[in-house]
Amino acid sequence: MQKTILIHGSGHKASSWQKTISFLDHQEDSLCPDLSAILNGREASFPNLRAAFAQYCARAGVPVHLCGLSLGGILALDYALDHPENVKTLVLIGTPHKVPKFAFALQNVVFRFLPKSTFASMAFDKRDTFALGNTMKDLDFSGRLEEIRCPTLILCGEKDGANLKSARFLAEHIPGAELQVIGNTGHVVNEENPKALAERLNEFYRRHL
Numbered sequence: 001m002q003k004t005i006l007i008h009g010s011g012h013k014a015s016s017w018q019k020t021i022s023f024l025d026h027q028e029d030s031l032c033p034d035l036s037a038i039l040n041g042r043e044a045s046f047p048n049l050r051a052a053f054a055q056y057c058a059r060a061g062v063p064v065h066l067c068g069l070s071l072g073g074i075l076a077l078d079y080a081l082d083h084p085e086n087v088k089t090l091v092l093i094g095t096p097h098k099v100p101k102f103a104f105a106l107q108n109v110v111f112r113f114l115p116k117s118t119f120a121s122m123a124f125d126k127r128d129t130f131a132l133g134n135t136m137k138d139l140d141f142s143g144r145l146e147e148i149r150c151p152t153l154i155l156c157g158e159k160d161g162a163n164l165k166s167a168r169f170l171a172e173h174i175p176g177a178e179l180q181v182i183g184n185t186g187h188v189v190n191e192e193n194p195k196a197l198a199e200r201l202n203e204f205y206r207r208h209l
Contacts, residue, residue: 002029002061002063002064002065002088002209003029003030003031003060003061003064003065004024004026004029004030004031004064004065004066004067004205005030005031005032005033005056005057005060005064005065005066005067005076006020006021006030006031006032006067006068006072006190007032007033007035007053007066007067007068007069007071007072007073007075007076008032008034008035008069008071008072008190009069009070009071009072009073009094009188010035010070010071010124010129010132011070011188012069012188012191013034013036014032014033014034014035015032016069016188016190016191017030017032017190019190019191019194019195020190020194020197020198020201021198022194022198023194023195023198023199023202024198024201024202025202025205025206026205026209031060033053033056035049035053035071035072035075035124036124036128038052038053038055038056039052040052043128043131044124044128044129044131044132045131045132045135046132046135046136046139047135049075049132050075050078050079053075053079054079054082054083057079057083057086058086062083062085062086062087063085063086063087063088064086064087064088065087065088065089065091065205065208065209066079066080066087066089066090066091067090067091067093067201068091068092068093068095069093069094069095069188069189069190070093070094070095070096070163070187072093073092073093073094073095074095074096074136074139076090076091076092076095077090077092077095077097077141077148078141080148080150081141081144081147081148084147084148084149084150087150088150088151088208089150089151089152089153089204089205089208090148090150090151090152090153091152091153091154091155091201091204092152092153092154092155092167092170093155093156093189093190093197094155094156094157094160094163094167094187094188094189095154095163095166095167095170096162096163096166097140097141097142097145097166097169097170097173098139098140098141098142098166099136099137099138099139099140100162142169142173145170145173145174146173146174146175148174148175148177149175151176151204151207151208152174152176152177152178153177153178153180153200153201153204154167154170154171154174154177154178154179154180155167155179155180155181155182155189155197155200156179156180156181156182156189157181157182157185157186157187157188157189157192157193158181158182158183158184158185159184159185159186159187160185160186160187160189162187163187164181167179167181178204180200182196182197182200183196
């Protein structure tokens with residue numbers, strides 16, 4: 001059985017997937033990398049993170065099923081574009097097709113005034129959050145989406161206003177992609193509505209495993 005890699009966002013940790021996994025048909029084949037840990041002490045830059053993630057996928061045994069939320073979705077999309085032969089299916093949840101510069105700048109202002117303790121529940125500490133963000137501000141996958149060839153599911157919470165437009169863009173430009181909007185749910189779908197998310201993943205994987 002091929003592995004399904006569930007990738008968390010920058011505001012959360014690998015444990016954010018626990019409830020969703022409890023509802024999956026193939027729990028034993030699910031992997032949840034801790035994005036901070038796989039860097040293995042290297043600087044939290046996007047080039048370092050994407051390289052560490054590629055190594056993680058190789059160790060898991062490719063091809064893999066990738067499912068990512070937010071930053072995790074960006075990593076999954078980036079990997080699928082660079083290593084198409086290694087990706088069996090792709091699920092993108094609340095994932096931007098390009099980093100929104102204004103919203104990103106505003107977030108940085110807010111983060112700057114938060115105490116370091118606030119970042120304890122997040123994937124990266126305060127310093128690494130800024131370091132990673134600064135290497136991602138020019139990311140834009142708009143012109144490459146048609147290169148994706150694997151079965152793709154685009155998911156977004158109904159209340160995730162910041163990413164609904166991007167979800168529709170991804171669904172329109174990735175060949176054959178499906179779009180599903182999860183009702184009464186915000187951005188962090190795997191924590192806010194894990195059962196509904198798992199139901200959609202189970203149905204998708206039954207068709208493509």
